[in-house]
Amino acid sequence: MELTTSDYEFNTTEDIFDDELCDLDPSPSEVITQTYVHSIICALGLIGNTLVIITYLFYKRTKTMTDVYLYNVAVADLIFVVALPFIIYNEQHNWLMGPVACKMLSSAYSINLYSGMLLLACISGDRYIAIVQARRSFGTRSHTLIYSRLICAAVWVFAVALTLPTLIHTEHSEEQNLGSETATVTCQLSFSKNETAKLMKVLVPSLQMAIGFLLPLVVMVFCYSSIMCTLLRAQSSQRHKAVRVVLAIVVVFIMCHLPYNMTLLKHTVSLFKERSCESEKIKLQVLAISRGVAYLHCCLNPILYAFIGVKFRGHFRQIIVDLWCFSKKYIYSARSSRGTSDICISGFKSADGSNNMSSFSA
Template sequence: MNISNDTTTYPPYEYDDNYGDGGYEPCSNSNNNSVNAVVGPYIHSIICILGLVGNSLVILTYALYKRTKSMTDVYLLNVAIADLLFVLALPFIVYNELYSWPMGQVACKLLRGSYSVNLYSGMLMLACISTDRYIAIVQARRSFRLRSLSNSRIICALIWIFALLVSVPTFHFYHWYQPSHNAVTWISNITDQEETTDPQYVCEWKFDDSNTASRVKVAVPSTQLAIGFFLPLLIMIFCYTAVIVTLQKAKNFQRHKAVRVVMVVVLVFIVCHLPYNLALLYQTVHLYVQSDCVEVDSLQTAMSVLQTVAYLHCCLNPVLYAFIGVKFRNHFRRIFRDLWCLGKRYIGPRRFSRVTSDTFMSTIRRSVDGSSENGTSFTM
């Protein structure tokens, strides 16, 4: 996390997390820059493509249904929306980290703020999915009263509002500006005239005073750790542990298969997010500890790699929570097959009329809706 202060606070350079030896001389961070040169354009591009395709397919599949079937389906849809918005914002964030930010103040705030909102909402939705599975399996007698579509929609709305409120500091303190250490003035030995390089603007943290910077630089990552990782992790561990214990008592092959699915879900979540969040915790605790440039470079390199691993989770969510379910796969195959047949009819010698096309699409939706079994969930 690259955090800068106003030029009036620490002349001639802003105090930055990337500055070592007292905080006033910029470190080169050669290793981190080399890693970002590969991770940014290539690895993140793969993540964006996979996340875009997977989450778009989930949303498309749900869009072809007349009604949502269960609470888990509502949560899955919102997770897919959050992940899709995240992968759409990721290319702009990578570009900002590698180059100058050309899009101005409003785009800067919207980009960083939406990233924060999607982060919190997506993680909390995963916690809601685990809670819903806990109620459906462990508290089966109460599930009919607690698991209603109206409740799930209210919960999702509250989560999005809460994520927006928690992200207010990000919206407020991110600014589009030219750092003072980028406004370099060169003096020619021959002409003694000043030559200024082209301005390089960034979309980063900016504060009016050091006290505000100190508070925000600790509060924001601490909130991200507490609400964006440890709270969902604890909820998932508690709920899925109880689910596994309950399923182990059942003498049924499908239930034992569901146990393996639960274990994979939790394991992937931990592998993707735990390393980066531990590194973020270390960085926050040692934020004001004096470090040399080598140590800062090593930490930033590790953060870049581990953050990319965490980003992979948005690509895996559609597989873990949607496509792994037999019913969801069947519905998706049916929709894909019907749309393929529809496309073949359009490009064939006998083209559909508008009325015929509408009738065909209505038949698709009826067949898909009719194939659902009493509103059961796609997962497990």
């Protein structure tokens, strides 16, 4: 059984193989490798995106459209990295958490894919307006914070709508193994009619590639190429650093998502063709590897979009200081240390902008 639930896996139509029997289950070594890789992705993604959310909630406040988008990207990525260990556990233990968990966990990646990618496109569009169309947008961007929240709400509604087929048709089923008293429990998309299954076999991955990859890619390439041209014309000592950041964002996006989408496209095209068992095994292995690389993007988003900024790094350092003060206070609560309370000054900002002690060091 594969370690990750994929939107293109179905159990209604018959797969066409030139071999009569074909075991497509991954080997134990592949299962172990995927478990370790996904665990690392989960840990890094959890730390990075949690720090982004904490920073916006207690330190930085969302003042611009990009801030609102970044906060929502972190929430989308966090939803997925929290769901990932439960997916791994359930698929290794015959989905012990039951049918509800099967549906919810299967939908987590789809929601993250659509919302996260569309929000990254929104960020590139906002930066395009702020830099390339700076003169036209001057004096108006300070009044558009409400619009960014409405756009984010629309993105989430759209992502949930696109995820509905996965949520509705994912089934928790039990299949008795031939010649054995044991049963295999699966969690995958299932349909009562072959015609519906054939349609969804093409529609679901096509939507993933079109809206989850191609549309954001086109928007990002257009916006960031225009931004780079504007920065190169500008007389600024920081322009080369800004250009490198822009290049890093686009290159990392392509490197993470292009291999998976190309493999998924090839897999979709060959669904209704006769294919050998060995080639199908290789293709599924490539899909698993490229999917892991795509998952890695949720760990890189905080670095590329948040921590690369000087102010954000300052807030991050302040979080570490507050956590250190918090631990010292409760570990050494029996001791009275005036020095500690004088040194540990939090970076938490109150609503009126004053510097107060945060909940970490209160």
